[in-house]
Each structure stands twice: as C-alpha cells, then as structure tokens.
Amino acid sequence: MPEFVIPAPPQACLPVSTGGQFPVRRVYCIGRNYAAHAIEMGHDPDREAPFFFQKNPDSLKATGRFAYPPQTEDVHHEIEMLVALQSGGRDIALDDALSHVWGYGVALDMTRRDLQGAAKKLGRPWEIGKSFEGAAPVGPLMPVAQTGHPSAGEISLHVNGALRQSGDLAQMIWKTPEIIRYLSQYFELAAGDVILTGTPAGVGPVQRGDVMEGRVAGLEALRVEVV
Numbered sequence: 102m103p104e105f106v107i108p109a110p111p112q113a114c115l116p117v118s119t120g121g122q123f124p125v126r127r128v129y130c131i132g133r134n135y136a137a138h139a140i141e142m143g144h145d146p147d148r149e150a151p152f153f154f155q156k157n158p159d160s161l162k163a164t165g166r167f168a169y170p171p172q173t174e175d176v177h178h179e180i181e182m183l184v185a186l187q188s189g190g191r192d193i194a195l196d197d198a199l200s201h202v203w204g205y206g207v208a209l210d211m212t213r214r215d216l217q218g219a220a221k222k223l224g225r226p227w228e229i230g231k232s233f234e235g236a237a238p239v240g241p242l243m244p245v246a247q248t249g250h251p252s253a254g255e256i257s258l259h260v261n262g263a264l265r266q267s268g269d270l271a272q273m274i275w276k277t278p279e280i281i282r283y284l285s286q287y288f289e290l291a292a293g294d295v296i297l298t299g300t301p302a303g304v305g306p307v308q309r310g311d312v313m314e315g316r317v318a319g320l321e322a323l324r325v326e327v328v
C-alpha cells in the first residue's frame with residue numbers, strides 16, 4: 102500500500118443484485134441518443150457522430166434518495182440504461198464489444214438544466230449542469246448472466262405515478278456495441294467503467310417530495326425520492 106499523505110477517498114462502487122459491489126472507475130454519458138429527445142431539446146435527430154460527457158464516479162448513488170442540488174431551480178430527470186464494463190481496451194471491434202460488458206442497470210442522469218442551458222449558450226463545458234453530488238441515482242447492477250444484452254424493450258420513468266418518459270431501447274440511435282467501439286477509439290476503456298446510454302423523450306423538472314420510478318425491460322426498477 103502507498104503511504105497516503107491524506108486519508109484515501111473511498112472507492113466509488115455500486116451494489117449488485119446478486120451480492121457484492123461493482124467498483125467504478127469512470128462514468129461516460131452519451132448525449133442525444135434518442136431522436137425524440139434530440140428534437141425536444143431543439144436539435145436535429147439525424148445520425149450525427151455521438152458525443153459524450155463524464156460524470157464523476159462519486160456522483161453515482163444507490164441510496165434511493167436524490168438530494169435537490171444547490172444553485173438551480175430546474176433539475177430534470179433523464180432515465181437511462183447503464184452499461185457496466187468488466188474489461189476494456191483501445192479500438193475495440195464491434196463484434197467484440199459486448200464481451201466487455203459485465204452487466205446492466207437503471208440510472209438517472211439528473212441535470213441542472215438551467216445551468217446546462219447557460220453553459221451551452223456560452224460554449225462552455227457541461228460539468229456544472231451534469232456532475233454534481235448525487236447526480237446519477239442508480240439501481241442495483243445485474244450481471245449479463247441474468248439479463249442478456251438488452252437491446253429492445255420498454256424504458257420509462259414515472260413521477261408520482263404519472264408517466265413522464267417513455268421509449269424503447271430499440272430507439273437508441275447508437276447501440277451499446279457501437280457506443281463501446283466509439284468510446285474506445287478516443288479513450289482506453291477499462292474494468293469498472295460505466296456508460297449511461299442516453300434518454301428517451303419526456304425529460305422534465307422534479308421537486309422535493311417527488312418519487313421517481315424508472316424502468317428498463319428486464320432490469321430491476323429504480324425508485325428514488327427527491328429530498
């Protein structure tokens with residue numbers, strides 16, 4: 102063990118449905134990966150090259166509670182499927198991409214939309230809108246042995262029982278293997294990396310006291326209270 106000069110921060114990790122914890126290295130998030138969401142955000146839904154931002158590993162939280170963050174009055178939900186990698190590398194081939202996947206989960210890409218919008222206008226990075234504490238509530242991860250590789254089926258979010266977001270994984274513009282291949286051309290992927298694969302249409306604000314329930318076909322549902 103190295104001799105740390107300050108207390109070592111805890112390893113970010115996510116609970117696993119079958120027991121144990123998944124240690125997280127990096128969090129990649131793809132933008133505008135469902136055409137209907139690209140349109141609602143005022144963008145062209147054509148299949149342009151994908152783009153990414155990152156959240157910090159410690160912004161993932163599996164506590165079932167989302168603390169309304171500071172310096173915003175417009176926090177939005179984005180329901181997404183999470184892909185967790187057990188291995189990685191550079192320039193991964195398309196037909197080899199899924200062999201690097203350990204499992205899947207349901208996640209929320211919570212967004213300070215007002216701050217993100219201001220950053221966009223100024224051509225600035227999105228971190229202030231996307232990467233605050235607790236910005237990615239997640240449900241338990243499930244291993245591929247239980248889930249297979251989900252590529253079609255419902256992805257939805259209810260708030261206080263009302264349907265807000267609804268789509269189908271088959272509507273993803275960039276499919277999971279394509280996302281892995283693309284990322285690996287720009288970054289060296291590794292065990293512990295997780296990818297949020299984009300959100301369907303219907304994003305919108307939440308308030309303290311709201312209960313969000315996210316579902317992806319075949320995965321354990323995610324229930325999160327805004328506090």
Ligand code: MN
Pocket residue numbers: 130131132179181210297299300
């Ligand atoms: Mn998102």
